[in-house]
Amino acid sequence: MIETKIKNTLRDVADFPKPGIMFKDITPILQDPVLCAEINEALLQQLQGLKIDAVAGIESRGFLFGMAMAQALGVPFVPVRKLGKLPHQTVQESYALEYGTATLEVHKDALSPGQQVLIHDDLLATGGTVVAASKLVHQLGAAVAGYSFLVSLDFLNGKKRLWPFSEQVFSLATF
Ligand code: AMP
Numbered sequence: 001m002i003e004t005k006i007k008n009t010l011r012d013v014a015d016f017p018k019p020g021i022m023f024k025d026i027t028p029i030l031q032d033p034v035l036c037a038e039i040n041e042a043l044l045q046q047l048q049g050l051k052i053d054a055v056a057g058i059e060s061r062g063f064l065f066g067m068a069m070a071q072a073l074g075v076p077f078v079p080v081r082k083l084g085k086l087p088h089q090t091v092q093e094s095y096a097l098e099y100g101t102a103t104l105e106v107h108k109d110a111l112s113p114g115q116q117v118l119i120h121d122d123l124l125a126t127g128g129t130v131v132a133a134s135k136l137v138h139q140l141g142a143a144v145a146g147y148s149f150l151v152s153l154d155f156l157n158g159k160k161r162l163w164p165f166s167e168q169v170f171s172l173a174t175f
Pocket residue numbers: 021022023024025058059061096097098099121122123124125126127128129130158
């Protein structure tokens with residue numbers, strides 16, 4: 001089962017990047033190409049029936065499988081980046097993270113009004129990051145078709161913060 005494989009392959013790193021945080025390190029997953037292929041397939045299977053015009057992946061671990069999903073779906077990939085990385089005109093949203101605060105940006109011309117956007121990241125914790133990404137999508141007149149994650153930390157209740165933007169929340173492994 002994909003959930004068991006992900007859980008058995010993830011590495012828990014205690015007190016990273018701050019004391020008290022149990023970091024779920026996906027780099028051991030990236031070293032297993034067979035598991036990566038299975039994850040690509042499983043991520044897509046969850047989306048059946050959803051209309052998706054673009055995949056927005058969140059820097060940086062959301063780029064890894066997000067780009068693969070966009071390619072497989074035959075839709076554009078939109079990088080959602082941390083402040084100061086994108087070279088062209090952007091829209092911005094600030095947010096609180098499980099550790100610290102940050103600002104996310106997308107290029108103004110990355111999405112068009114009316115597009116249905118799948119937001120992807122490696123992990124859902126408090127939800128602050130993808131709520132900020134949702135607001136960026138809305139700033140550009142597009143809508144959130146759903147959210148996709150490899151891992152969801154359900155004890156942090158992030159899903160409750162997402163529903164005003166989309167009720168479609170998918171994760172392959174839940175803690
Ligand atoms: P949040 O905004 O609280 O949902 O945090 C999600 C973002 O922070 C994602 O981009 C994750 O990659 C990262 N993150 C937060 N907590 C963890 C954790 N315990 N392990 C790994 N990544 C995390």
